Amino acid sequence: MNRTESPGSRWHLFAEACFIALLVVLSRVDWILSSLYHSAHAPTAVAGAVSLLFVGLAGALYLAALLVPRAWSGQVLRASVVMVAIYVLQAALRELPFMPLTLTVTHKVVAIVLSAAVAALMALRMGDALWLRTRWALIAACVVYALSPLILVQFTAPKVTVQVPPTLVNRPTVFLVLDELNANAAQPLIQALKAAGAKVDASVVAAVGANTITVLPEMLGAGHLPTAKVCSPSAVCDARGQFDFRQLTFAPSQHFHVVGFFHPYCEAQGWSSCERFGVPSVGAVKSLLCTFTRVLPMASSDSACEWMSPARWLVFREQVTSAVLASSFWSTGGVLFAHVPLPHPPGVDEGTSLEFDYEKNVAQAAIFVAQVWAKGQQSYGDGFQLVITSDHPLRPELWCRQAKYRDAGCQVPVNSQPKQVPFVVASSRSNTYPIPSSNGEIFETHRER
Numbered sequence: 001m002n003r004t005e006s007p008g009s010r011w012h013l014f015a016e017a018c019f020i021a022l023l024v025v026l027s028r029v030d031w032i033l034s035s036l037y038h039s040a041h042a043p044t045a046v047a048g049a050v051s052l053l054f055v056g057l058a059g060a061l062y063l064a065a066l067l068v069p070r071a072w073s074g075q076v077l078r079a080s081v082v083m084v085a086i087y088v089l090q091a092a093l094r095e096l097p098f099m100p101l102t103l104t105v106t107h108k109v110v111a112i113v114l115s116a117a118v119a120a121l122m123a124l125r126m127g128d129a130l131w132l133r134t135r136w137a138l139i140a141a142c143v144v145y146a147l148s149p150l151i152l153v154q155f156t157a158p159k160v161t162v163q164v165p166p167t168l169v170n171r172p173t174v175f176l177v178l179d180e181l182n183a184n185a186a187q188p189l190i191q192a193l194k195a196a197g198a199k200v201d202a203s204v205v206a207a208v209g210a211n212t213i214t215v216l217p218e219m220l221g222a223g224h225l226p227t228a229k230v231c232s233p234s235a236v237c238d239a240r241g242q243f244d245f246r247q248l249t250f251a252p253s254q255h256f257h258v259v260g261f262f263h264p265y266c267e268a269q270g271w272s273s274c275e276r277f278g279v280p281s282v283g284a285v286k287s288l289l290c291t292f293t294r295v296l297p298m299a300s301s302d303s304a305c306e307w308m309s310p311a312r313w314l315v316f317r318e319q320v321t322s323a324v325l326a327s328s329f330w331s332t333g334g335v336l337f338a339h340v341p342l343p344h345p346p347g348v349d350e351g352t353s354l355e356f357d358y359e360k361n362v363a364q365a366a367i368f369v370a371q372v373w374a375k376g377q378q379s380y381g382d383g384f385q386l387v388i389t390s391d392h393p394l395r396p397e398l399w400c401r402q403a404k405y406r407d408a409g410c411q412v413p414v415n416s417q418p419k420q421v422p423f424v425v426a427s428s429r430s431n432t433y434p435i436p437s438s439n440g441e442i443f444e445t446h447r448e449r
């Protein structure tokens, strides 16, 4: 780079525009990792959307800089580099103890004004040489901050082995995790199983968390990570620790067959067969652009970007339930662990209330468990057992924010057991299956590191 050129030279403007675009891409690391972790988009689609964002933004900023007077454009771009760097690093600043837990509009406006003041000061007062050093330092800090969880997880995530207590799986067993099944919503499932001839032992157990992202890892041996979020394409992390599906082994001696969604189950090892399904999503480019609506001070969480298409969820559920019924477990035996998006909203119709959708999905779940039971009888006769539980109850606080339920109604059935989920065992014999104290203690897990 020719450092004798003025800050307003074309080369400088182009370089600053590229650095701003790079920092904006770094600010989307959460989206990139989540898209890969949940398999919401193919890796090539993620790479394509990110490249498009980088090229589009760098190009637009460069052209815009050429259009404003040269005396200003260099300074404006410098100030923008600082602003975006502060934005990337703000997540680290928010970890500081004196920061508020949730940011109000006032907090956001004050933060933007303060950042703009710091940025303007740096852009106007710094000499060229000092600016160049400062810019590299800011970019290095942002790269290290954005990528550090990814690197950390490689060295610190424990190796975990998961198995069913050996005395309980001396016969072919299916574990169904029905996502979002309330403790007091299991009755239609119990009736369907009884009608199909099963002996049913129904109880409730404590749910170890309120969301899929924390409970399933804990069920598989992560330990309690109550604020876990995605921190690599295969791991979740919180301040207490990490859980990487790549470090998870399903005990090979128990012949696990796995079908699931949301988590990258097939990154684990030791399974006899595994199928995971990507969560339905809008296209990668739209999904990436939608993340910016949350950046704006006035952004609300009921954006159309977040609504799930009932038609796509219908197809998606059909794929997961069909995979359960087509698993090679039904011919080879062992254990089938299935995480199924039922009665998880949305429903199958547009314009219906949350209560209506949930009831309909519970009815669909009852049909499905009866199908699983019938398949077990057909394949293994009286030797078969089916265990049904859930990760967490229905989350009205999440769903009622969605535009559909705000419009169509967000009455939900009263949940008298808000922190519990069903634990239902169906078999042909009298049950002696022990009831765990929580849904985090269904399996035996062994951690090595």
Ligand SMILES: [Zn+2]
Pocket (backbone or CB within 6 Å): 179, 180, 211, 212, 213, 391, 392
């Ligand atoms: Zn869930």
